[in-house]
Amino acid sequence: MPIGIRTQELRKIFNSAPPMGATGGFTIRADAKGSKKQPKPQITALDGISLEVNPGEIFCLLGPNGAGKSTTVGVLTTRVRATSGHAWIGEYEVWQNQVAVKMLIGVVPQRPNLDFSLTAREILVFHGAYFGLGSKERNQRADSLLEKFKLTDRGNQMTRGFSGGMMQRLSIARAMMHDPQVLFLDEPSAGLDPQTRILLWEIIREYNQAGKTILLTTHNMEEADALCHRLAIIDHGKVIALGTPSSLKASIPGGYLLRLRFGNQTPDLLQRLQSLTGVREVRSNDGVGADVYADRGGSLIPEIAAVAVSTGAELSDVNILEPSLENLFLHHTGRSLRD
């Protein structure tokens, strides 16, 4: 039976450098107690994350680098101890039942951590042995996974010389080796060529169709859009939006986003833009531009240009974005996912 994932008010404050892949974008605050010693910088990686991933779902955590995606995965996979809050895999509280949880999950880390002392095939076979698979079963599974991930001809080679993409494929094969009920993939397609990415997506969908729950992190909207049943957008350790890709996209005012830049912005310009037909929301952008959320795109340009001329503002750049998760992120944070 498929297994769900749940977190309740997860908080994680690092007193030292956060783990690999979870850097950048953190807020640093001084020690609140005000001791006489030089306060240690504290880094809030998770700031009250509550999520519920349904059994058998492909769920995605979308956010920029340092948003807290990897730390969330770390807590759910027993590798990071939360400062407060709880996490469950199925009925098991993660921190209290680590061994039972590890039995249920497979993990693909952001950075390959393959056993460099073993060949590709041995990595799979020993991984199977760690999970108590019998000799015949683990050998058969290793062979079929090598085949599936197109690594059969490299099976007896040491992995030290593998390319990044091959290491990534082997990491995913390893995570599937013990047929876990829940699969975590932290930035699975980073560094993969487009062809391999599509292969990976197919494999993830196929694995999900076998009744498995999948949680993946990405900062690639295309991936989240193509693969996930539901997703959570997180930033600065908080969930800022949650839903299906289509419902989230539909929640953006108007759907279209026109990013305008003006050489010379006048005070009444924003008000005039707001009054145009189809415009849902106008936000000033650093005093030199405006983000216009509207239910149409290109057809608004002549009217915008006319407003600019009549107010004496010089329109210097126009960028039209169609409804996307990128727009949603921009709408909530004022920043691009790629920033």
Add this chain to the structure above:
Amino acid sequence: MNWKTFGAMLARDAHVARRNAVQLILQTFLQPLLFVFIFGRVMVGSGYMPAIYKSLLLPGIIAISMVFTGIWAVAMPLIAEFQWTREIEDRLLAPINMTWIAIEKVLAGAIQAAVAGLVVIPLAWLVLGRGVGIQMENPVLFIAIVLLVSAFSACGGLALGCSINQQHIGLMFGMVITPMIFFGCTYYPWNALAKFPILQKLVLINPLVYANEGFRLALTPAMPHMPLPMVYGALIGFSILFTWLGLRKFESRALD
């Protein structure tokens, strides 16, 4: 406790040790055997050292080979796996309590240390040639010393491997390993320091001293050596201390 997982991890370490056997053998035995050859064969043969030195040297060579095999076998992979390749994550995610992963590393290191001790005896014997006066009067004592030295060295490897940052490996050789070898009573008995009373007391913080004296007790009881309870007490005490320290450090390395 998940014995299947524990056994599989042990099998993995045995597999890797077999694969790296030649490198391991050279790394472990070359230096002590060269030392044995120069001091035990050349210096004794040419008359600069008395013939009895051969018998004094052999227990020390066994001890030093075992101690550094045990420390190396545990510490070096841990330093690399925690800080560089992160490959230990594979085992941290295996369905077993984290403490048992550290214990498995210690057991694998201790087995390697014991094997190193048993291999170096005939090798050193061959290199030394005739005139080595070994009397193993009490095989049980010898086995006990082998087990204790294996255990303490592997526990020491755990503590060291989880404490040292990879950029300090060079410093570790200079500041820890080299003084440990020279003040470890490997090439002279502890009794020989009687004329340097302060030094004789200072070297007692060096666990290698007890390993050497333990093998002297077991193999050359006629030579001067420490009393048995002191050797047992210190080896057991260091094993407990290093295990406690190592497990704490292991956990802080393994968890974020």
